[in-house]
Amino acid sequence: PMSPEDEAVLTNEAVRIPLLDGDDRTSTSTTDSTASPADETTILNAYDRLLQQRSSVHMGYPYNLMYDHSELYSFMKYSINNLGDPFVASNYGVHSRQFECAVIDFFANLWNISESEYWGYVTTSGTEGNLHGILMAREHLPDGILYTSQESHYSIFKAAKYYRMECKSIPTLSMGEINYQLLAEEIHRNREKPVILNVNIGTTVKGAVDNLDRILDILKELNIPREQFYIHCDGALFALMMPFLDKDDAESPTISFQTKPIDSIAVSGHKMLGCPMPCGVALCRKHHVDNVEEHIDYLNSVDTTIMGSRNGQAALYMWYSLRKKGLTGIKNDVLHCMDTAKYLRDQLTLKGFACRLNDLSSTVVLERPVEDAFVKRWQLACEEDIAHVVVMPNVTPSKIDVFVKDMCDMARRSGRTQPLHKASPLAQLANPNWGNVE
DSSP states (O other), rough: OHHHHHHTTSSTTTTTSSSSTOOOOSSSSSSOOTTOOHHHHHHHHHHHHHHHHHHHOOSSOOOOOOOOOOGGGGGGGSSOOOOSSSSOOSSOOOOHHHHHHHHHHHHHHHHTTOOOTTEEEEEHHHHHHHHHHHHHHHHSSSOOOEEEEESOOOHHHHHHHTTOOOOOEBBTTTTTOOOOOOOHHHHTTTTSOOOEEEESSSSSSOOOOOOOOHHHHHHHTTOOGGEEEEEEEEEETTTGGGSSSSSSSSTTOOOTTSSSSOOOEESSSTTTTTSSSSSEEEEEEEHHHHHOEETTTTTTTTOSSSSSSOOOHHHHHHHHHHHHHHHHHHHHHHHHHHHHHHHHHHHHTTTTTTTTEOOOOOEEEEEEOOOOHHHHHTTTEEEETEEEOOTTOOHHHHHHHHHHHHHHHHHHHHHHOSSSSSSHHHHHOOTTTTTOOO
C-alpha cells in the first residue's frame, strides 16, 4: 500500500496545475490552507513509487512490462513526428520514417506479403489499426455488411458506428470463437450485399482465435466471389505470437497474405514487445489504400493514415525492441507465455477454481474473485462473473504462486462466485463442449 504522504501528493487537488502565480490550491493538505504545495519532484517521486508497486502485481491486461529502452532516452528531447504517409517523406525533417518502414517490413515478412503488395504504418494502438482496416473495407465495399463475433474488441463496433456501417454481431461458441453456423446463416440471409468480415486472432476476454479456414469455407459454400468480400483480421495480441508457436502446438494455423485472401490486419505493438507508449501496426494490401489517398500540399506528403501527426517515438521503440529481441528472443517470450499460462491453469484447477485456457492463447479465464479489493490489487479484467489473467513475459511462475495463494486466502475469507445465470460466462466454463467447434 501507498504511504499517507505519497497518497497526499497524488490526489487530483495536489497535482492540479495552478492558474495564477502564487495559487496554493496544490497544497498536500485539504484542510490546512496554509500548507505549502508539493513541488514537482516530490509528486513525481511519489508517482514513480506508485507505478513500481502497481507494476509488480499486474496480471489482468495484455501488457509486457519487462523491457529496457534506456538506450533511447536521449531521443526524448526531439519532437519526432512521422506526419503524413510513412513511404512519402514530408517537409518536416525530424522523423523516424526509416525505422517505421523497417518495422512494417518486418511484419509484412512475418505475415507473408511481398513488398510490392503491401502498405502499412505504425499506429497509436490496435484500435487505430482496426479503425483503419475497417475504413479500407468500407471504401472498398461501400454497401457491405460488417460481420463480427459478439466477443470482438469494442473498437470493431466503434468503427461500424463511426463509419455508419451495418453490422451483424454474431453469437459465439463457449470458448469464444464465432459461431460458424450462425455466421453462415446470417451471410446467406443478406447475400445480396457484399461481405466484410472481422476475424479475431485472440478475442479480448477469452483469447479465442476465429478459424479463418472455416470462414473461407463458408464463403466458398455460399458462392461469394472474391470481389464481393473483404477480410480484416484483428490481430490484437496474438497475431505477433502465432507465427512463433511450435507447429505441433494445437496444429497451429498460419497468418499468410500469400495463401489466404486477407485484406488487412491490425496488431498491437506495446502488448507483446513491451513499450512505454501504446502503439501498433496496420497492414493492408496496397491497392486498398489508393481509395483514401489524398495529396496534402501543407505536408508535401499524402494523407493515408487515421492520424495526421504520428508519434515517431513509437516507431523507434518498436524497431529497437524487434532488433534487440530478434526472432529467437520473440519466440522464447512466446513459448514462455504459453507454458506459464498452462502452469497457471493447472495450479488454479488443482485448487478447485473454475478456469479455462484456449489452445491458441495465453489468456487464462477464471471465476471472478468475489472481493473487489482483490480484483483491484491484481488489476484483473472482468466480464459479468468471470475474470482473466493474460500471461505476458513479465509473469513468472513465482508470481503465479503468489496470485493463487491470494485467491485461496480470499476464497476462505469471502467464498466463491456462483454463476449469475444458466448461460453466464462462468457457467460456460463448466461446459464440457468448451473448445469443441460445432
